[in-house]
Amino acid sequence: MTQSGKIRSVGVSNYTLAQMELLCERLGRPPATNQVEFHLLHMEPMYDGTFAQCERLRIRPMAWSPLAGGRLFHADEPAGGRLAAAAAQIGPRYDMAGLAELALAWVLAHPAGPVAVVGTSRPARIRSAAKAARLQLDRQDWYALWEAAQGRRIP
């Protein structure tokens, strides 16, 4: 399809490491992206080799549900209170950014360079997501959000 010019590039979603290796072999080159779940409540791509594979193959991943589908803000989400408290401390250093902006900036700061696939269609929230794309979280604040999400100190 790409060779005949019908499509410019191929992207996949939720591919495992083995599926990606097989696809690369059959295509003869890596796809443009692998869209995977990644946010403060779901960090597996950092640990299971997905992002390392993206970096090795020079694929820019896409992060779906970068705000955990809104669960970050739910009162019954155990990590939500800790993240809100961390955001209240960190936000003033980033132009009074709130938890939504900081959570998106956290996703974007991973060295694999994820592109955040935001789900809201509310203009004000889309504007705040665009603001998040300009935030450069320093490493200490990135880890503070990691710790708040995990509920434990970095070992």
Ligand SMILES: NC(=O)c1ccc[n+]([C@@H]2O[C@H](COP(=O)([O-])OP(=O)(O)OC[C@H]3O[C@@H](n4cnc5c(N)ncnc54)[C@H](OP(=O)(O)O)[C@@H]3O)[C@@H](O)[C@H]2O)c1
């Ligand atoms: N490839 C896959 O398997 C897969 C799976 C799931 C999703 N996706 C893709 O990922 C996209 C995004 O997923 P998602 O909707 O779960 O993304 P998300 O951006 O993590 O969550 C959006 C939800 O959070 C709510 N929300 C609450 N407070 C918010 C705030 N301050 N700022 C922004 N949003 C807030 C939104 O409500 P409002 O709408 O009221 O603003 C909306 O319901 C989907 O549209 C889909 O294209 C892909």
